[in-house]
Every structure is written in C-alpha cells, then in structure tokens.
Amino acid sequence: MGILQKTCTPESLFSGERFSVTYRIFGTEREARAKAENICIEQTVEFPAEEVPAGVIRDHVFGRIESFEPGGADSFRAKISYANEIAAGELTQLLNVIFGNSSIKPGIRVEHLDLSESLLARFRGPRFGREGIRNLLNVPKRPLLCTAIKPMGLSSRELADLAYTFAAGGMDMIKDDHGLTDQACAPFEERVRLCSEAVVRACKETGRAALYIANITGPSRDAQKRARIAKEAGAGGIMIAPGIAGFDLMRELADDDSLGLPILTHPALQGSFVTCQGGMSHGVIFGQLARLAGADATIFPNFGGRFSFSREECAEIVRATREPMGRLKPIFPAPGGGMSLARVPEMLGTYGRDLIFLIGGGLFQHGPDLLENCQYFRSMVERIQT
C-alpha cells in the first residue's frame, strides 16, 4: 500500500466527456507504446502511476490510449484522450495538457486535436471568420489581397503614405509589418492613427472597403491598451503573434465584445514547433490552435518562398482552417513570405479561392510605380475570378 490510499474527490466532478490528442511517436513499436503510456501520466498526474490509488484519479484523470497504430517511417500514432475537466475550461491549461511536459521529450509530435463538442463550447473562437471578413470587405468570392507596411525605420508618416497607396491600389488589407511595435521612428499610437486615417481616406476616394490591421503584439498590459487605441483610431483589425504574446491574449481580445475587431495571427517565434521531428503539426499550431484562440486569419509561410514549408504542409493548414470544430467558424489561410506576383496562379491551384494573398516586398519589385503594382496585382486576382 502506497502513501496515498484514497482521495475524497467525488466522481461526480467528472462528466465522462473527453477530448483526444493524436501524437505521432517516433521509435520502435515497443518504445512508442511505452512513450504513449508515459504521455498518459506525464500530461496529467505527473506522478508515479503505481503510487496512485484505485478510484477517481485512475479512472478519470489519467490519460487513456484510445488507439495505437503504425504511423509510417519509424513512427506510430497514438490517440490519447483526457477528461474535459482537467483542462479547467482554460486555453492555457488545455495547451498544457496537450503538450506541456511532453514537449520536452524528443520524438513526440502533436498531430491533430479532436476536441469534444462540450469542450469546444467553452470557446467562442473567431468572431468573424472567413464569412465575416468577406462581409466587412464586401468581397463575396475572390481571394483577398493583403500587404504589409515596411520596412522598419520609416517614419509613421511614410508608413501611412504607403498604407494610403496600398489601399488606393486595391489591397483589401494593409497590415503593420510584425516587427513594428512601438519604436521611436514610428511610435504605436502615432503610426496607427496616421495609417488608419490614410486607409479610411483612400477608401472614401475609391469607394471600396479596406482594413488597416495594427500589430498590437507587445508587453502584456500594453497589448490590451494598443488594441483599444487601434479601435479608437479607426483601425480595421489587429494582428498578434501568439508565439510571443501568448495564445490566451489573442483569445481574450477575440472574446472582447467592446473591441470587436478581426484578428490576424502571425507565426513569429512559433517556428520551432514545426521545424523539428517533435513539436506540433502545421495544422495544429497554425490551424486548430489559431482558430481555437480566436484568429480570423492565419499567416504562415507559403511553400516555395524563402521559408521551408512544403505544399503538403500548407495544404494541412488549409484543411485545419475549415475542418469541423463545433461552432467555431472557418478562418482564412494567409500564406506569405517571399511571394511574388508570378506565383498567384500556382497558389490558387493549391489553396482555392478562400485565401488571403499576403505579399510584401514583392509589391516593390514588380515595376517602378507602387500604385500601379498594386493595381496590377488586384486586376490579376479579379481576372482569375471571372
């Protein structure tokens, strides 16, 4: 008999409803099975299993292997379920149950989440999603066009002039470069005020809608303040890098009815999750988790650009942006990173029309006039639609 003999925790605290995580585990079958059994303990009680008395903890708190099968290339797939209640209705603790300690063990990759309806009901997810953003922009069908104001080092006025040209040239969304925060050359409030005004002015002139998206990633309390400043300045949306600021900050801002702005999620500092054998799949981190945390569009590196994602990895993200997840809305994939105008047709072939083309530096390289480059990009996408 161990030191712990029983617990007085009542069974009634557990509904019996569980959610599942599919892990790809590398190694021989024997090693992989041992790792799967270990995950059941490590991600929950983190305590010697043999010291846990029979009863509610074993029956409900332990993870449970629901299936275990070959996963290709020296690996196995284990689907492990957890009681809803151990996530405590918190996105943060849900992340911890999914991968907290096991992230520190090599050769374990989170491949897919199957969150129960009752767990998903705790999350509001994207406020706008694909349809909501299309409605804001009055663009029912064609791909959307997004670009970024940069380079860092320009003044707020210069960035706002760029934003104006982009909106005048037909870009649907004009976002801050993700490195623009509150540098002295373009302080947050000044930049966001000038850029919001510039885009609103361009829209009045063209008669078309466009959204200026302010990057509010920043120190934890400042991020909240910046979101509010952006709203008051008339920005059309906000961008957050949850790898830097935390997924839950995004959720909180998405859930905030007094804010009510579309959210773009940026992948900065999340790369280590996907570039190694362990970590998380592209679909989980850039698709499922982004959506769970309330992003309306997810930015990620396009295949064939200056990053290393494959076409299949990008397709996996796209699937995750639209697969059934309770009442959570489908969100826009926003592939970017070293894109050029020449790649538009190829991308449509892979992504279909429900995507946001994110093009940055490439807009400066097509021809000598920025407005004309934007117009060319816009006409190219409009032509493809017809």
Next chain:
Amino acid sequence: MGILQKTCTPESLFSGERFSVTYRIFGTEREARAKAENICIEQTVEFPAEEVPAGVIRDHVFGRIESFEPGGADSFRAKISYANEIAAGELTQLLNVIFGNSSIKPGIRVEHLDLSESLLARFRGPRFGREGIRNLLNVPKRPLLCTAIKPMGLSSRELADLAYTFAAGGMDMIKDDHGLTDQACAPFEERVRLCSEAVVRACKETGRAALYIANITGPSRDAQKRARIAKEAGAGGIMIAPGIAGFDLMRELADDDSLGLPILTHPALQGSFVTCQGGMSHGVIFGQLARLAGADATIFPNFGGRFSFSREECAEIVRATREPMGRLKPIFPAPGGGMSLARVPEMLGTYGRDLIFLIGGGLFQHGPDLLENCQYFRSMVERIQT
C-alpha cells in the same frame, strides 16, 4: 532607383548601441553565410535589401554580422548585432528580433545573447535572485529543497495536507504541480488559501521558514488575479510557465512592487525550442531569458531523469543563471523530473550547492512514511553541507 528613395527618420533616434545574438547555423560555409546575411534582414526590415535606400535604415536597422566562424559538426557560428532601438525596450519585441521569423527556418539555433548594458538597464530582472531567496528562507549556504503537491485529482484539503507534511518534514519550497490550475477538484482560490495556511502552520511549529508556491499560469487576466489572490492568501511565491502564458506576463509580475513575490519558471511547452537542431539553446531559454523575464529560479529536467537533457546541457543552464548580465541577479537552477534521493550526491557534483533540488514523486517512493521521507531528504542535504 527603387520605389523607396529615402526616409525622413532622423539618425538621432539611434544611439549606436547594439546587442548581439550568436546563432549556430547548420550547412556548408556558403549556405551558412547566406543564412547569416539573411538573418540580418529577416529579423529586422523583412524587406528586399536591394530596395532599401542608403541611409539610416541600412546604417542602423539592418542586423550586422559581427563575426562568423566554424561552429563544429557541419555548422557555423554567426554573431549578429542589432540596434537597441529596434527592440523598443520591450521584452516581446526583443524576443521577436532575436528569433521571430528565423524560428521558422530550419537549421538556425539561438546559442547565446549578449545584451548591452544599456539594453539590460531597461529590465529589472529577478526581484530576489539566489541571495534574496536564501534570505527569505534563512538558508545561507546549503542547497534548497523543493517538492510539488500532486497528483491532480486530489481535493484542496488533501493537497494542503500534503503541503503541511512537506513543510513539517523540512522542505524549503512546496509548489503546486504545474498542472494544477483551477480544476473543480481543487479550485485555485480554495487550494491556495488552504495550502498557504498549511505551510504557515507547519512553519510555526517547526520554527523554520518554508514557501508555498502557487501556480498562477492561466488565462491572461486570470493569471494576474491569481497572483494577487496568492499574495493575499499568504503564499510565499508564484510559479509561471512562460511557454504557455508568455514571458512578458512573468516580467510584469516580477516588476510589480505591490506583489513582491519570488517567481519560479516552469518549462512546460518550451521543449520544442531545445529538442531540435534549430530552436534555442538550453542556456538561452531556461537561463538568460528566464532571468531577463524576472524568474528567481528556473525549473528544468535534470540529466539522467525521465527527460533527455544531457549533463552538459544542464551545466549550460547553470552557467546562464549566473553569468554577468548587467545588474540582473543570478537565479537558482531547479533541476527536477524523475529525481530520486539516490541522485543527490551526483547532482551536487554537477551543480554545486547553489541549486534547488526539485523532487516530486520520488518522495513518495523512498519509504512508507512521507514525513520521514522528507526528513531523510533534508538530513541528507544538511549532512552534505557540513
């Protein structure tokens, strides 16, 4: 002549002071050098370099390769400097400059940070550090003893009873298991109140100091509230997992004079940074960044336990907890994870005496009486000191 012809940003906004990041870059010399040049752009302007006009952006905003040399095993070490000003005095943007987009490119590892004195002056770092925690506990020299209340699934009363026994048995620090957040079986406020009381009561009886450390990792606003509840309940410290809640939340709580509690940092969800070829070094993420963000002690998996860290990787963390970093205090390494009492002497050989022994489940396995197991552990460490 490109589209951008000049910028009106004045040179006076840049002090000329820079901080450096050493990257280990995998590949041939030619590939590695190209990647280093790319990092200078990717981490700053993220814009085609040839389109940036001569002047302040090229001179100050671009990253700069300070050195480039062989790094062993098909890799090279590039030390790249950045203007202080592009980090905007923000921990979040500093993280972004260090590794934001480059985290998404395989084969690039952040090995070490050399933060300038002027940049470090923007951060208060640990409030207590090694010396402050020793003072709180009145333990000038010997290693400290820490354990965790668990398993998840116990009631608050049962967890508090464990906390009492641990404190009565001579543990210096008794922390929540990192999976305990606000589950119905032991809701945060109830648990923290009962555990704080239990540890205070044990201390009155033994005449010794001990700290109960509440895990406040949680949804972003709740984490702030929980820290305050812990303070009011008489907890002796707080624990945060920055991989889940964000590094800046920790910094904010460390800087909060109205809180003034020691902080333990937990490595949950940070594993993917260290387990692959890219990512960040153990010293950077568990040492330098933990310290910069205000942790007083850093929890990480001990070598030879159920995780995979090597002795050298653990030694690297220890070096980072005490290497010169401006006025930032040295912090305690707190190795744990599958420790047993038998490993105490071996660990002292590697870590020296300035460490926190973190032992969880092992305390339940030494003998049939938990109090005696704690006393044995305590006497073992006290004996070693003399």
